[in-house]
Amino acid sequence: MKITISVIKADVGSYPGHCQVHPDLMVKANSILDEYKKSGQVIDFMVTHAGDDLELIMTHNKGINNKEIHELSWSIFKECTEVAKGLKLYGAGQDMLSDAFSGNIKGMGPGVAEMEIEERKSEPILIFMADKTEPGAWNYILYKMFADPFNTPGLVISGAMHQGFVFEVHDLIENKKIELSAPEELYDLLALIGTPSRYVIKRVYAKNNEIGAVTSTDKLSLIAGKYVGKDDPVMIIRAQGLFPAVGECLEPFSNAHLVAGGMRGSHIMPLMPVSEKDNHPTRFDGPPRVIGLGFQLNNGKLGKAADLFNDVSFDSARKRANLMTNYMRTHGPFMPHRLPPEEMEYTTLPEVLEKLKERFQKIE
Numbered sequence: 001m002k003i004t005i006s007v008i009k010a011d012v013g014s015y016p017g018h019c020q021v022h023p024d025l026m027v028k029a030n031s032i033l034d035e036y037k038k039s040g041q042v043i044d045f046m047v048t049h050a051g052d053d054l055e056l057i058m059t060h061n062k063g064i065n066n067k068e069i070h071e072l073s074w075s076i077f078k079e080c081t082e083v084a085k086g087l088k089l090y091g092a093g094q095d096m097l098s099d100a101f102s103g104n105i106k107g108m109g110p111g112v113a114e115m116e117i118e119e120r121k122s123e124p125i126l127i128f129m130a131d132k133t134e135p136g137a138w139n140y141i142l143y144k145m146f147a148d149p150f151n152t153p154g155l156v157i158s159g160a161m162h163q164g165f166v167f168e169v170h171d172l173i174e175n176k177k178i179e180l181s182a183p184e185e186l187y188d189l190l191a192l193i194g195t196p197s198r199y200v201i202k203r204v205y206a207k208n209n210e211i212g213a214v215t216s217t218d219k220l221s222l223i224a225g226k227y228v229g230k231d232d233p234v235m236i237i238r239a240q241g242l243f244p245a246v247g248e249c250l251e252p253f254s255n256a257h258l259v260a261g262g263m264r265g266s267h268i269m270p271l272m273p274v275s276e277k278d279n280h281p282t283r284f285d286g287p288p289r290v291i292g293l294g295f296q297l298n299n300g301k302l303g304k305a306a307d308l309f310n311d312v313s314f315d316s317a318r319k320r321a322n323l324m325t326n327y328m329r330t331h332g333p334f335m336p337h338r339l340p341p342e343e344m345e346y347t348t349l350p351e352v353l354e355k356l357k358e359r360f361q362k363i364e
């Protein structure tokens with residue numbers, strides 16, 4: 001039987017400011033999904049949050065881009081928006097860019113990552129959810145996981161992975177996609193994904209076409225044409241066997257690499273891997289955070305979730321992220337802490353610059 005895993009998320013209000021999702025929203029989403037589970041519309045689900053983003057993890061057998069699943073997610077976000085408004089939460093309904101549902105939730109504000117799989121004899125699934133960053137933040141992580149033998153020894157010593165992987169890369173500006181094969185086209189791949197604000201890894205496949213990874217690539221700013229919030233991304237990974245081991249999947253997060261999207265969606269900051277309990281960006285609205293949940297799928301049932309970064313072995317990554325934050329903060333409003341101008345185009349900066357336009361004089 002084919003199983004679809006859908007992770008659909010939206011920021012529909014948080015407290016205080018953009019810190020975290022209010023428990024009442026989670027209760028609401030849980031109770032609605034409980035009904036959908038009873039009526040058989042979803043096989044299983046889990047509601048969680050990454051900072052101020054409400055995350056719906058669902059399994060079903062309706063395939064990806066399914067109207068029913070997208071519509072029910074939309075209606076959950078709508079109902080949670082009402083709860084958020086009732087509590088006067090900050091940014092209530094922020095990611096709901098449209099008034100009415102039109103068949104597919106993509107492009108309407110919420111972020112979506114979905115994969116349809118034939119469940120293996122044993123199917124470890126890892127779901128990563130980040131706050132205060134953008135979909136391109138996964139580029140470095142996925143490259144290390146699926147293409148870097150210094151991260152993933154399986155690429156060298158496991159016959160199952162030795163042939164490498166295929167990366168589907170999306171150009172978010174031109175709305176085009178390309179497939180590149182690693183290791184054969186590694187340098188071409190890097191030439192693109194080294195620009196994570198534009199080129200984003202959408203999917204990774206084993207060479208036998210089995211899907212191994214999928215990300216959300218919804219850039220809210222590009223959808224709305226102006227800054228309306230962050231595009232805080234999610235990602236689903238299949239681990240073990242044909243794919244990297246759980247430890248190989250987690251290893252790239254130990255670097256706390258620099259990502260875009262901190263404070264006002266306008267700053268470069270380190271990505272800090274945290275356990276669920278530390279999942280609320282506070283200092284400088286950050287640092288950007290990522291949580292990871294691990295499941296052993298069982299005929300579509302999620303089973304018990306493992307809190308992947310709830311581990312002392314990630315303490316040094318967290319320490320590093322804090323030290324990096326200290327250092328980056330010393331730059332104040334200067335690049336490269338602040339994003340380059342092209343990436344500030346959809347923020348609130350252009351309005352400020354507009355005011356100065358008239359005062360510029362020609363240099364003789």
Ligand code: F6R
Nearest residue numbers: 017018132230262263264265285
């Ligand atoms: C939102 C985010 C925050 C906000 C900042 C300003 O997830 O990244 O850093 O951009 O708190 O928010 P507003 O403009 O709503 O006052």
Ligand code: MG
Nearest residue numbers: 014018052091
């Ligand atoms: Mg918010």
Ligand code: MG
Nearest residue numbers: 052053131232
């Ligand atoms: Mg967020």
